[in-house]
Amino acid sequence: AQSVTQLDSQVPVFEEAPVELRCNYSSSVSVYLFWYVQYPNQGLQLLLKYLSGSTLVKGINGFEAEFNKSQTSFHLRKPSVHISDTAEYFCAVSENTGFQKLVFGTGTRLLVSP
Amino acid sequence: DAGVIQSPRHEVTEMGQEVTLRCKPISGHDYLFWYRQTMMRGLELLIYFNNNVPIDDSGMPEDRFSAKMPNASFSTLKIQPSEPRDSAVYFCASRDGSGGGAAETQYFGPGTRLLVL
Numbered sequence: 001a002q003s004v005t006q007l008d009s010q011v012p013v014f015e016e017a018p019v020e021l022r023c024n025y026s027s028s029v030s031v032y033l034f035w036y037v038q039y040p041n042q043g044l045q046l047l048l049k050y051l052s053g054s055t056l057v058k059g060i061n062g063f064e065a066e067f068n069k070s071q072t073s074f075h076l077r078k079p080s081v082h083i084s085d086t087a088e089y090f091c092a093v094s095e096n097t098g099f100q101k102l103v104f105g106t107g108t109r110l111l112v113s114p
Numbered sequence: 115d116a117g118v119i120q121s122p123r124h125e126v127t128e129m130g131q132e133v134t135l136r137c138k139p140i141s142g143h144d145y146l147f148w149y150r151q152t153m154m155r156g157l158e159l160l161i162y163f164n165n166n167v168p169i170d171d172s173g174m175p176e177d178r179f180s181a182k183m184p185n186a187s188f189s190t191l192k193i194q195p196s197e198p199r200d201s202a203v204y205f206c207a208s209r210d211g212s213g214g215g216a217a218e219t220q221y222f223g224p225g226t227r228l229l230v231l
Binding site: 036041043045104 | 156
């Protein structure tokens with residue numbers, strides 16, 4: 001079975017500063033990895049995903065993440081955040097063999113202030 | 115496409131009452147998921163369907179919960195009787211499984227915020 005750990009429940013940051021949201025996973029098999037964003041009172045929206053190939057994945061809204069197999073991590077980064085990036089961010093993992101369920105982390109709330 | 119549609123968006127009910135949540139997946143998607151989100155437990159998968167057939171309901175908390183998918187464009191999640199601890203946001207999501215075996219992208223609806231008094 002897989003599990004996901006998001007080490008920070010909340011990350012405050014000033015506008016235009018860089019940010020990194022941390023995600024570590026545990027699995028005995030190879031995995032697919034995802035980052036979703038949830039804006040207030042909305043459903044989850046896919047930011048980016050790693051299925052195979054290049055370990056640096058670029059997503060929407062200027063976000064990117066790097067898959068590090070040796071450290072079992074998939075940290076999300078953005079070089080310069082905007083007020084509109086304030087939201088909850090979820091890391092998720094699934095096994096890469098056939099269809100497998102997504103297992104979500106507990107989420108990290110990104111708070112961007114002026 | 116309008117995306118995944120859920121109704122109602124908000125529901126307030128009293129303990130013991132029956133609650134029915136509704137979901138219309140994206141046209142052409144063959145997987146449908148029901149999730150529950152709470153502060154304490156985060157986002158939990160309750161049940162998922164493939165081609166209208168329930169595949170895994172191991173996340174359904176107890177017999178008070180039931181889900182159906184009578185056709186490819188409609189699903190319900192029913193709680194009977196409801197209890198205060200069922201208060202949560204319930205999300206429906208759908209996915210196009212024709213591209214292969216990967217978990218791929220699930221598209222989420224806006225959720226139903228349920229409050230049981």
